[in-house]
Amino acid sequence: MEPTKVQSEGGLNVTLTIRLLMHGKEVGSIIGKKGETVKKMREESGARINISEGNCPERIVTITGPTDTIFKAFAMIAYKFEEDIINSMSNSPATSKPPVTLRLVVPASQCGSLIGKGGSKIKEMRESTGAQVQVAGDMLPNSTERAVTISGTPEAIIQCVKQICVVMLESPPKGATIPYRPKPASTPVIFSGGQAYTIQGQYAIPHPDQLTKLHQLAMQQTPFTPLGQTTPAFPGLDTSPPASTHELTIPNDLIGCIIGRQGTKINEIRQMSGAQIKIANAMEGSSERQITITGTPANISLAQYLINARLTSEVTGMGTL
Template identity: 95%
Template sequence: MEPNKVQPEGGLNVTLTIRLLMHGKEVGSIIGKKGETVKKMREESGARINISEGNCPERIVTITGPTDAIFKAFAMIAYKFEEDIINSMSNSPATSKPPVTLRLVVPASQCGSLIGKGGSKIKEMRESTGAQVQVAGDMLPNSTERAVTISGTPEAIIQCVKQICVVMLESPPKGATIPYRPKPASTPVIFSGGQAYTIQGQYAIPHPDQLTKLHQLAMQQTPFTPLGQTTPAFPGTLLPLHYLVCTSWLDASPPASTHELTIPNDLIGCIIGRQGTKINEIRQMSGAQIKIANAMEGLSERQITITGTPANISLAQYLINAR
């Protein structure tokens, strides 16, 4: 296949990957009963359609293939969503039909080209296709990608996607792209007897993750054995929630201590985050007090002081290193 060979319909016959962000309900609609809908879409469009795994409220749907295959897949998705809207309207008194909406995930370095100088490109796309196009101002969490929302009739959406594909091919992403990965559905975690439990309904289920290991490590560092260690915490054990809540207060709190670490100036922004969002998140998750010293002239590093229990400090350190 010759790259960038212009097709009679004005499309570019090259292989491309487009990522979509969908809610669980939308993903269910695309997959269909026993996976029949997505199988049909793959066969009829010729595009590869992959759906990210995991118990997440949001999922990433990746569509890869020659541009004509991608457009066919998009058309099938847009018409499926329209069908869902029509079906849901038959049960409601609403008279005006809401538009079909798709969310693309686009590297931030390409968003400038999509918007154009003074918003000229995005305005041209809206006017020529009749679709509404919005580029998110902020990047998606822990990534260098932005959400681009397209809404309108299926026909308008397909025309709009074609134009977006042309722009993306003409302006490839600059530098490395950190892809957006949706976070799993967050469930509350309770510590008891050195074991973390996630709450599901009326039961607490042992949660063998990094938090547990850090909590256990912190407990080993304390000069005494917490009373809560008597809690029966065998792997796979389901504990009634009221029992766990009653016993978790027995975990004696170790005395607070302080830990200091230094971070290079060029990395401090990653830890603080936009308007302090990341550092506040770390403070909340770890339960530790975290102070960042002001930048000193002539020094290439900043000092971070963490105060709290050994468990709080261990978790704060882990989260800072992960950033």
């Protein structure tokens, strides 16, 4: 490689790390059967390709190496995605081929340089490569990184990534970067008769890993004593279990996580448990609110469990359950 070439592309053989954000399906396509595809990409490009762990709907793919190996890895990923698009089109009536789309995760402190004064740099990239480039206005949750979406033909994407790499090398990130970590997919868990179920769509499916720590904690707070199960005075007259009532007091500062925005959470709990739940208005001088749950013992147990799970997740910072 003659020296002028190195100069013109911004001192290329520097080790760089590029992070990509992908959906589970895209990650599956890159890993391939028994990891064969990613193995081939690593061998042929010479770049290190790491894929974040976890059953998240989104995963981070990190590509590290001298810039020329990164471009090879990117080319292989872009062509693989194009192949997936062509395969998915063979059984669909669509005639125009959708573009390949990749999402980079870039420290926010470098995004200004990518956009350029008054958007000049990003405009130049779009025009010179033919790729669409968009920098997200907001940072990704709990991080100081932004998503940069590139779409177009694989060739346009490769040219665009080269230009982005040059900018990133010329303007290193300022200050500490808090990397974006995708959150695990959270599916609500319900208990019934000692068995854990996850809710998927309209159905409750037995939950594989039974009681996790969090749920045990919530369970300890919810004694599963059937409430008000008394036999009716006149057997045969009342066949349904009698509705009973249970009262809870919740600190004022935690009531918000149970009610949710515009009552979304409390409505969810009502629907899932089938119990009636009334939250008393705040009493003057009291730091607690009264919650009254009415329904069958099973409904009440479930409502209590769901409320406790919300509280536990709020207090332990586990995010929303």
